[in-house]
Amino acid sequence: MKVSGATLAIGVNTFTELVRQKVFFFLLIFALLMIANSAFMAKLSFQEQFQMLKDISLGAMAVFSSLIAILATANFLPKDMEDRTIYTLLAKPVPRHIYLLGKLLGIIALLGAAILLMSALFLAVLWFRESGVLAETRASMEGAPPEEIALAIKEVTDATFNANLMPGIAMIFIKAALLASLTLFLSAFATSSIFTILMATALYFIGHLQATAREYWLAGIDVEWWSRLLAAAVALLFPDLQAFNLTDDIIAGTAIPLALFLNTAALGALYICVYFALAALVFSGREL
Amino acid sequence: MSWRKCAALVLLALFGASVLPLQGLLEREGAAAHFHKTTLSLDLRERIGQAGFLAALSGFRSPLAALLWIEAHTAWENTEWGRMAGLFETVTRLQPRSLTYWDMAAWHMAWNASTAAMQNEKQPSEALRIRAQRGYFQLGRDFLERGILNNPDRHQLYLQLGILLRDKFEDHCAAAEAFLKAAEFPDAPPYVERFAGYEMAKCPGREREAYEHLRRLYEQGENQRLPSLVNLLREMENKLDIPAEGRVE
Numbered sequence: 007m008k009v010s011g012a013t014l015a016i017g018v019n020t021f022t023e024l025v026r027q028k029v030f031f032f033l034l035i036f037a038l039l040m041i042a043n044s045a046f047m048a049k050l051s052f053q054e055q056f057q058m059l060k061d062i063s064l065g066a067m068a069v070f071s072s073l074i075a076i077l078a079t080a081n082f083l084p085k086d087m088e089d090r091t092i093y094t095l096l097a098k099p100v101p102r103h104i105y106l107l108g109k110l111l112g113i114i115a116l117l118g119a120a121i122l123l124m125s126a127l128f129l130a131v132l133w134f135r136e137s138g139v140l141a142e143t144r145a146s147m148e149g150a151p152p153e154e155i156a157l158a159i160k161e162v163t164d165a166t167f168n169a170n171l172m173p174g175i176a177m178i179f180i181k182a183a184l185l186a187s188l189t190l191f192l193s194a195f196a197t198s199s200i201f202t203i204l205m206a207t208a209l210y211f212i213g214h215l216q217a218t219a220r221e222y223w224l225a226g227i228d229v230e231w232w233s234r235l236l237a238a239a240v241a242l243l244f245p246d247l248q249a250f251n252l253t254d255d256i257i258a259g260t261a262i263p264l265a266l267f268l269n270t271a272a273l274g275a276l277y278i279c280v281y282f283a284l285a286a287l288v289f290s291g292r293e294l
Numbered sequence: 295m296s297w298r299k300c301a302a303l304v305l306l307a308l309f310g311a312s313v314l315p316l317q318g319l320l321e322r323e324g325a326a327a328h329f330h331k332t333t334l335s336l337d338l339r340e341r342i343g344q345a346g347f348l349a350a351l352s353g354f355r356s357p358l359a360a361l362l363w364i365e366a367h368t369a370w371e372n373t374e375w376g377r378m379a380g381l382f383e384t385v386t387r388l389q390p391r392s393l394t395y396w397d398m399a400a401w402h403m404a405w406n407a408s409t410a411a412m413q414n415e416k417q418p419s420e421a422l423r424i425r426a427q428r429g430y431f432q433l434g435r436d437f438l439e440r441g442i443l444n445n446p447d448r449h450q451l452y453l454q455l456g457i458l459l460r461d462k463f464e465d466h467c468a469a470a471e472a473f474l475k476a477a478e479f480p481d482a483p484p485y486v487e488r489f490a491g492y493e494m495a496k497c498p499g500r501e502r503e504a505y506e507h508l509r510r511l512y513e514q515g516e517n518q519r520l521p522s523l524v525n526l527l528r529e530m531e532n533k534l535d536i537p538a539e540g541r542v543e
Binding site: 055057058062064068107191215217238241243252255261262265288 | 301324332356359388
């Protein structure tokens with residue numbers, strides 16, 4: 007009970023601290039992006055408008071959430087050491103892994119809040135644009151047979167919101183939480199936040215190539231031994247971030263089967279737990 | 295390196311090995327559900343540049359495609375048809391599951407670019423203008439056919455292909471086939487079946503089949519009994535010598 011209380015307290019504190027650091031100011035940029043997008047889109051057909059809106063909004067959500075995950079996580083350990091709060095905390099009966107867990111939960115909560123806010127903004131703009139197009143469609147089809155009007159309206163609504171966008175947004179959150187956990191693992195080794203940020207960014211790119219390396223390694227292609235060894239190392243040591251990139255296809259209208267969503271989410275949760283456990287293992291022996 | 299760091303790396307590798315089956319399963323499930331169809335080839339890298347390729351590799355395919363689409367829109371405003379075609383090629387490769395991109399690319403090529411080619415005042419030879427126009431028709435068709443290959447589970451591009459074959463190629467037999475394919479999907483609009491019947495009626499050798507198809511639609515009720523369908527049925531009844539008792543009212 008004490009342990010969960012300490013975790014919660016550290017988590018809430020981390021969340022509040024990040025909010026005080028004006029992390030949510032990026033929402034202004036997100037909102038500006040939406041407005042600029044909407045202003046330009048007036049020239050396009052409604053199918054193009056909605057496609058652009060979804061492409062750019064969900065893309066921006068993925069960029070911002072990944073940035074927050076890496077930067078916020080890379081920064082907390084050096085900062086806590088610099089202003090010496092870590093020593094005050096660990097002098098109390100708070101195990102090191104609880105300290106890390108609290109920090110990670112605080113960052114994940116921040117990611118959740120940021121993605122919720124961005125989703126709300128995105129859905130509001132989508133709804134607003136849809137209402138405009140529907141009103142135009144109804145006005146231009148006045149007097150047409152009801153079936154034709156219904157078909158035209160269906161065409162508009164099909165191009166805007168579909169329930170599949172929700173698992174797509176959930177996948178952006180899972181990927182960001184995974185990145186936070188991976189960065190936490192790296193910061194357990196690291197001595198500076200710059201090193202952690204650079205390493206996490208490099209791992210982000212390598213993680214997207216993990217599936218290619220895995221395929222190369224497992225296909226048993228007749229290549230030099232060191233080339234296969236390298237591919238095996240990438241496949242075993244790095245996360246498969248490409249597996250979480252379902253949003254691009256979801257935006258394009260591909261329906262995500264429940265089993266695929268649940269299995270991907272389970273893989274994400276597994277990665278988060280394992281990276282956290284390894285971070286706790288390394289951090290438990292670290293000299294502070 | 296301390297034993298904890300070594301242990302962490304060993305455990306990480308063991309974990310990596312243990313999730314290989316799950317990763318393989320996800321890959322198969324994703325492929326079956328038409329996910330991850332984009333192939334990021336060297337050719338695509340040349341088209342979008344190093345930074346674009348890196349963005350596409352890092353999971354930002356859709357925003358990159360959107361930005362290139364905006365560029366293509368600007369090219370359209372400047373009537374740069376060749377540049378547009380190149381950009382459409384790149385966008386559709388980045389987002390092969392987006393019907394909007396395939397559909398709009400085909401429309402721009404087969405309708406707008408072809409008309410512009412035919413009205414090109416800089417080209418005095420009519421034969422060459424017609425050739426250029428046909429080239430754009432074919433480009434539009436290519437976009438739709440490749441779009442269908444990437445989206446065999448959706449009706450929209452079959453419908454657009456049918457319209458293109460009907461209006462630009464005047465290939466009624468092929469158009470009928472495309473409309474019939476589209477009509478096989480449960481979410482296809484009801485007019486697709488009518489379109490298939492109209493085109494079949496113009497396809498030599500398929501008149502009887504067309505009549506039966508249109509008659510079946512007629513029997514479905516008032517919703518399908520549009521003047522064009524009823525007139526065509528009457529015309530075909532005369533042509534096929536349908537006995538008076540079997541004719542529509």
